[in-house]
Amino acid sequence: MTVIIETVSHCNLSCRYCYLGQEKHTMKIPIGLVERVLSEVLRYNDKECPTEFIWHGGEPLLAGLDFFQEICKIQAGAFREYKIENSLQTNGVLLDGEWARFFLNNNFHVGVSLDGPRDIHNGNRVFPTGRGSFDIILDNVLSARRNGLNLGALCVITKASLGRQADIYAFFKDLSLGFDFGAVTTTAPMAITPDEFAEFTIRLFDLWFTDPNPTVTIDPFTMLVTAMLSSRPVPQCIFEGNCVESYIAVVPDGTVFPCDRFAAYPEFALGNLWRDDLETIMNSPVRARLLSRARIPFFECSTCTIRKFCNGGCPHEALVYNGGFFTPGYFCSSYRQFFLYAIERIQRQIDAATVGSSLRACQVLET
Amino acid sequence: MTVESENNIITVGEKKLDIVRIASPALRQTIVAMGSYEGGISNWQDKTWKQKRKPCPLLCPG
Numbered sequence: 001m002t003v004i005i006e007t008v009s010h011c012n013l014s015c016r017y018c019y020l021g022q023e024k025h026t027m028k029i030p031i032g033l034v035e036r037v038l039s040e041v042l043r044y045n046d047k048e049c050p051t052e053f054i055w056h057g058g059e060p061l062l063a064g065l066d067f068f069q070e071i072c073k074i075q076a077g078a079f080r081e082y083k084i085e086n087s088l089q090t091n092g093v094l095l096d097g098e099w100a101r102f103f104l105n106n107n108f109h110v111g112v113s114l115d116g117p118r119d120i121h122n123g124n125r126v127f128p129t130g131r132g133s134f135d136i137i138l139d140n141v142l143s144a145r146r147n148g149l150n151l152g153a154l155c156v157i158t159k160a161s162l163g164r165q166a167d168i169y170a171f172f173k174d175l176s177l178g179f180d181f182g183a184v185t186t187t188a189p190m191a192i193t194p195d196e197f198a199e200f201t202i203r204l205f206d207l208w209f210t211d212p213n214p215t216v217t218i219d220p221f222t223m224l225v226t227a228m229l230s231s232r233p234v235p236q237c238i239f240e241g242n243c244v245e246s247y248i249a250v251v252p253d254g255t256v257f258p259c260d261r262f263a264a265y266p267e268f269a270l271g272n273l274w275r276d277d278l279e280t281i282m283n284s285p286v287r288a289r290l291l292s293r294a295r296i297p298f299f300e301c302s303t304c305t306i307r308k309f310c311n312g313g314c315p316h317e318a319l320v321y322n323g324g325f326f327t328p329g330y331f332c333s334s335y336r337q338f339f340l341y342a343i344e345r346i347q348r349q350i351d352a353a354t355v356g357s358s359l360r361a362c363q364v365l366e367t
Numbered sequence: 368m369t370v371e372s373e374n375n376i377i378t379v380g381e382k383k384l385d386i387v388r389i390a391s392p393a394l395r396q397t398i399v400a401m402g403s404y405e406g407g408i409s410n411w412q413d414k415t416w417k418q419k420r421k422p423c424p425l426l427c428p429g
Contacts, residue, residue: 214393225397229379346394353388355376 001045002052003037004249004260005029007060007067013091014128017158017184017191027252028063031070033273037250038074040278042082050083055108056249056260061094065102072106089113089154091125092137100144112141114153114177116161116168123160124190141177152219153179157200158190165203173216180219183331185317194330198337205342224342227309228350234309238329241311242294244287256281258290261316290315293325300328306339377401 009027011018045051055068075084087109095112103110114137115121122132144151153172155161161168172179181204183197184190192200201220208218220236227234237243237259249260254274262268268290271281281287293315301307312318313329321330329335377384377398389395 208393209391212392214396217397221393222397222400225394226401229398229401345391349389349391349394350382350384352390353384353386355383355385 001041001049002054002247003041004054004056004247005034005037006057006249006251006260006263007055007063008058009252010062011057011059011091012062012093012127013059013125013133015091015125017124017156028067029250029252031067031074033250033252033254034071035074035078036254036273038079040273041248042079042084044278044282045082047082050085052085052087055086055088057089059091059093060088061090061099065099068102068106085109087111091133092140093133095137095140095144097143097147100147100149103144104147104149109152110144110149111152111154111180112137112144113156114138114141114179115155115158116164117171120158120160120164120168124156124158141175151177153177155179155181156184157181157192157197158184159192159196160190162192162196162200165200165207169204169207169211169216172218173211173214176215178217178219183334185320185330194332194334195337197331198334201334201338202341205338209342209345221342224309224339225346228343228346231308233311238314238317239310239335242291244290244293244315248281258287259316261314265319290325296326298326298328300332304336306336306343309339309343310335 007029009025042051055063072086075086086106088103089111090113092112092114095110102108113125115124118132118134121134121137125133125137127133141151141153155168155172183192204218205221208214208216208221220234223234223236226232227239233239233241237247240246244258247259248270249257249263250273251257251260251263254272255263256270256273256276257263257265257268258270268286270284270287273281294311298312301312310332313332313335315325315329317329317331318325318327322328375385375387377386379398379401384398386395386398389398
């Protein structure tokens with residue numbers, strides 16, 4: 001199970017696409033609630049299977065280093081017999097050498113939000129004064145790496161990114177910084193259409209796939225290869241089909257949601273960990289309804305050849321854009337265009353490399 | 368499914384791939400990385416897949 005913890009509800013940036021909007025309360029999850037989360041989740045989860053805690057926000061570093069030191073102390077104390085993994089997604093503003101050494105010493109997987117070259121990043125990710133955050137974040141990323149911390153980047157694709165695939169690819173490649181990317185999902189003017197996202201993704205894939213010296217990994221692409229070779233869905237929550245089965249999000253007041261994307265929708269609250277035990281929360285009717293999404297094939301997916309890779313996409317995207325989650329996600333056509341394009345190219349090379357057989361027709365899409 | 372690597376041949380399930388015949392360096396690197404995973408891919412299908420799976424890239428709010 002993966003538990004997304006909204007460590008604090010506020011942030012020190014005012015990104016123009018932020019789905020939290022301007023209404024940011026300054027709440028921090030109490031240590032007592034974290035202890036309760038650890039106790040409930042670890043007891044509920046399979047002891048042999050690692051439980052991942054994703055420390056999220058707001059901006060989680062605003063909780064302070066002493067907060068995370070306390071968390072690690074608790075995990076290493078009362079919960080030392082459990083397999084625990086910690087990940088954290090930060091905007092990088094506070095990521096100094098002390099934080100970097102802490103994350104390194106405590107095996108945190110750290111992702112930094114970085115939208116590519118300075119002009120693109122600074123057009124999106126700004127301080128409340130409107131000043132761009134690029135320079136300070138790049139300095140902190142480089143400093144963290146000098147301290148030995150291996151980071152990944154998260155790049156949000158907006159209108160400003162369109163046509164800039166080569167610049168974005170070169171930027172991350174120059175930094176040797178592996179990255180993941182996704183389309184902004186707000187309806188703000190910077191939002192992109194499914195066709196624009198498909199075009200962007202395909203062009204970026206081509207840059208990576210044909211690069212004679214690809215020194216950077218791009219997660220959706222490597223994940224697609226692993227999915228094709230392992231006959232599993234693409235290993236990312238939005239493609240799992242049953243993400244609700246393995247994710248929960250906890251906000252600072254103790255309310256549990258299927259994912260932090262649903263935290264703005266009180267009707268999707270599964271319960272509250274101050275009041276309810278996790279078993280009651282996991283048996284909530286809201287969760288049962290969301291789980292049924294994975295079992296009911298949508299009409300749109302019934303004849304789709306890439307269904308086994310995307311499983312209908314993200315239920316939250318479907319809810320926001322289609323008004324209900326028993327439909328494919330908003331970017332369904334983007335994924336379909338990209339998967340069909342990339343799978344054909346990957347499969348052609350796999351077939352050519354298969355020992356003892358001549359080139360075969362693509363079989364991946366037929367099963 | 369198992370992935371084993373020997374003499375440029377990587378076994379992926381029932382398929383043996385001669386990785387030097389894969390033209391895309393990016394694809395070649397990705398497959399080699401799969402093959403070099405601890406425990407090969409007897410563990411790949413469940414354990415490694417679970418380890419590699421990631422939450423939504425757009426979890427970044429701010």
